Amino acid sequence: MAYRKLEVNDSVRITGTRAYDGKYHGQDGIVLEALDHAAKVGFHDEGKSKELWFYNRNLVVTRDSPDYVAPAKQTTPKLTKEIKMSVFKIGDKVRVTGSRLFASYTLGFEGEIYKIEDNVVYLRFPDGDTDYGYATELELVDRSVPVEPHKTLAEKLDALDALTAEIRAMVGLTPSGSTL
Secondary structure (H helix, E strand, C coil): CCCCCCCCCCEEEECCCCHHHHCCCCCEEEEEEECCCEEEEEEEECCEEEEEEEEHHHEEECCCCCCCCCCCCCCCCCCCHHHHHHHCCCCCEEEECCCCCCCHHHCCCEEEEEEEECCEEEEECCCCCEEEEEHHHEEEEECCCCCCCCCCHHHHHHHHHHHHHHHHHHHCECCCCCEC
């Protein structure tokens, strides 16, 4: 686990055993690109140069790095699924930060929530593609769309009838469809 945000040129050791089935566990490398949640690491494996992405939780800054910071105890509590689910609403713009259920290629992508069901959140990306995953794998980017409370079908039909009547009045139609 990295104890601070990784930066380009940091010396790191790959500690995760789940990443790439643990094949690169223990390898040392250099950070080539850094995001908030992942880093592209360059290293040598079996005489070949490799450049692969790893989650920051699978990387540790090594002591020979000039910016090494000793591990600190984590004091902030983790968000539970229930608390995290209550944070998101339909219409929120969010960023994918994990891939336990989301497709791994969507890491870092931003999308809009179009459905929430149990502890699963459904996203629509700007290109029209969709995916779903756990709320704990998302971070809020923007809540520019006001969220309306859920309405019953009868309430929605009443609102539609009122809107239809308003439009008819604007164009001068009577309820039967003839003009005034």
